[in-house]
Amino acid sequence: MVVLLFCSFFVSLLSAVFCIRMARGHAKRYDEAMPQRFHAGDVPRVGGVGVLAGAVAGWLVAALAGAFGIRLNIEVDWAFAWPWVVLVLPAVLGGVYEDVTQRLSVRYRLGLTAISAALACGLLGLSIGRLGLPGIDGWLLAMPWAGIALAFFAICGLPHAFNIIDGYNGLAGTVALLVCGAIVHVALQLGDRQLAAMVICLAGATAGFLFWNYPRGLIFAGDGGAYLWGLVIAVASILLVQRHEPVSPWFPMLLLIYPVWETVFSIYRKLARGVSPGVADALHFHQLIYRRIVRGVFHDDASRRMLMRNNRTSPYLWSFTLLSVVPALLFWRNTPVLMAFCALFVVSYVAAYVAIIRFKVPHWVRRR
Secondary structure (H helix, E strand, O other), X not given: OHHHHHHHHHXXXXXXXXXXXXXXXXXXXXXXXXXXXXXXXXXXXXXXXXXHHHHHHHHHHHHHOXXXXXXXXXXXXXXXXXXXXHHXXXXXXXXXXXXXXXXXXXXXXXXXXHHXXXXXXXXXXXXXXXXXXXXXHHHHHHOHHHHHHHHHHHHHHHHHHXXXXXXXXXXXXXXHHHHXXXXXXXXXXXXXXXXXXXXXXXXXXXXXXXXXXXXXXXXXXXXXXXXXXXHHHHHHXXXXXXXXXXXXXXXXXXXXXHHHHHHHHHHHHHHHOOOOOOOOOOOOHHHHHHHHOEOOOOXXXXXXXXXXXXXXXXXXXXXXXXXXXXXXXXXXXXXXHXXXXXXHHHHHHHHHHHHHHOOOOOHHHOEO
């Protein structure tokens, strides 16, 4: 397992160096007038290429090690590994194309993630057969197609949820790393070493990317990286619940409640204002924290000041994420408790959002 982790880490680390050196030209296409831009200078947005390279390298080593006489304490069947490589390509390559050209519309990106979701459901036989709710579970059991449709919808949505929270150095990457660690922990407790191996490869590749992304901000994950995190984590979460009865279906929900609820709340507030959910704005939770809570960064150089404020924003959201990850790890078998923590997170999020909007944040929360 450690071999896979380091293999993915170093391939991602070196691939990111190549991207930093070779892809600066395209970064000029990312207009400074864009509302979600909170950095200075031209920074490559193709970090997803490095994460993809690291994850795929780890998957191939895990699947082909035996054929080349490499002894690992974990062996992944080739029949289980190759669908992961195939299913991530449509959405991730489409995201990378958008990162480079800024010409791929939201409609086409949604279509590509739908293709990846369909491949995942078809190649891996994914289905959400239970939600921990007796009435609905009986309905899902009677109509298997509904479980497949739910899995398809979840896999389509999570990549875009990660894309929404990918706004500051180290934010989405660290959230993905924490979630991967939780999934690996539970998978190993259940003896599912194949699934744990696939997820730990993504974790290693993410760590290699974060080495350059936080705190220096030399490269961003872009749409390609966010889509990769969302796809792999969604597939792993569904497989974990599908293959192991003790795992509550609310375990991955609580793990991912931050990006999921950020997306749902974003859609709600845009519709309430009469704006299309596909239109970018600067009113996400992490953006409000950047502008109204992170303070006291004094430096003569504007670029340096913006970078420091950018870096100080992410730890707030890491702490917020831990409020869901820790109880998910502690109660991954207990559906009622997990549901209660999901509800508590939603209430806390809305209360914090309203407080920030109304400038009622306690003084001890502000960084000075």
